[in-house]
Amino acid sequence: MTDEARDPGLQALFRSAPDLPEDAAFIDSLRLRMKRQGRLRMANRLIVGGLLVAAAFSLQNALFPMSSALLSPLLDIQGLAGKVVAPINSPAGLLSVVLLGVRALHRRVTRG
Amino acid sequence: MTGFPAHYADGAEALVVGLARTGDEAAFTELVRRRQSWIRGLMRRLCGEAALADDLAQKAFLQAWRKLPGLEHPERFGPWLKQLAVNTWRQHARRNDPMRNADDTGEPEDSSRAPAGMAMDLDRALAQLSPDARMCIVLSYSEGMTHPEIATATGLPAGTVKSHIRRGTQRLQGLLADYDERIETEERQ
Known part of the structure; x- marks a missing residue:
């Protein structure tokens, strides 16, 4: 008996378990969750994008006076x-x- | 099901996976249709509750939808999906069983829940095992995976997998023998 050998009785029990029938409600529910997830990801991207734009403006406002000061005679x-x-x-x-x-x-x- | 091309149902899986990778929701829905019975069944064996199993199966499919563009070999979709399902189950078990690591023997978490002679079927017997032992047993017996494959899929050491399967098998044999005796007694009466 090797390490991989399985108990025949248990094996038969597992094999005899009937397959679950296709469940349209499961698929419909999943599709709804996919749509919700998609909207959430889009909202997250918009928020991150907005934050990046705001950060870029703030950085620009800080960099402009600095570059002017560095280049003044x-x-x-x-x-x-x-x-x-x-x-x-x-x-x-x-x-x-x-x-x-x-x-x-x-x-x-x-x-x- | 409506809302997706009927010819997807006839397409080779690798082809449908390729379409789903590009963001084709209809193609992904077809993959769900083909694989949902298997993944829901696997989750039911792992957690023993139909509603929770369906919820976890949906989580696994949602992860698949999100990560599908990163799948390099479409022909490996099945094993890849199974890996996602196992990860989903492990995350759930970790979150809901903080004492899991304290009980690494494959023994029941609460043996008082399984009095001798109590009528139980396979799912009930599986529920008596620790989450890791249950997972190893299900992947071995239900999915036909070898010990090294289970170790890779679960991240458990090979020795632990072997031990979980050996002890889990003994435990199931005991529990199901009680069940058989009870049924035979009831039939005689």
Whole structure:
């Protein structure tokens, strides 16, 4: 007798159990639940979508002043000199130069 | 049933599954029509209550409808659906039986409910087993699954499955023998 061997009496009992007849009410009820589930999923998607749009607007409102501040000139330099130093004449430009300097320094230190 | 093309009833299951995967509700309804008897029967064996079994069967089908687009092999729809049904039953059993893990022996949860000689049929006898033992027995005897297949489907260790089936079988034999004796006595009288 192997591990998989089944008791013949029980096996016969299980086999003799009649199949359930097709139940139209079961299917109709399921279809109703599917429709309800579909509506719920749609409502959830609309809510999540609305939240994302609202979050995007809030983020935009916060990002716009930040980008303006980062790009505003640090020094009021007129003429050709102003145009030449324009790329670094802002907090963003200065930050970029500082970051490039730190990176170069880091490379030099780690190589040495 | 109305509201879906009659020719779906003649289509090969893999084809109907393929259509249902694209969101064709009528095709899915046809799959439900074909499989509902099996899944409802399986759930009835597992939980022993017709109304609850139908509710759990519907939950399994609802999950199937939601997850069907992710089914890679339409020809594996049957085993996949059975797995969903088993998961649905396990979730239900976990939620409704917090002491399940404390009783991992396959013995009845409340033996006072099964006095010796009490008339009982197979469903009543199954109801005396712990949910995990019942599930292993049903999947083995009713679904013809092997121990490794049951272990994979239920997430239980193979040794536990084997133990549940061995002890569950012994327990059922005892309960049903009482039932047979009672029937024979009644017939003699």
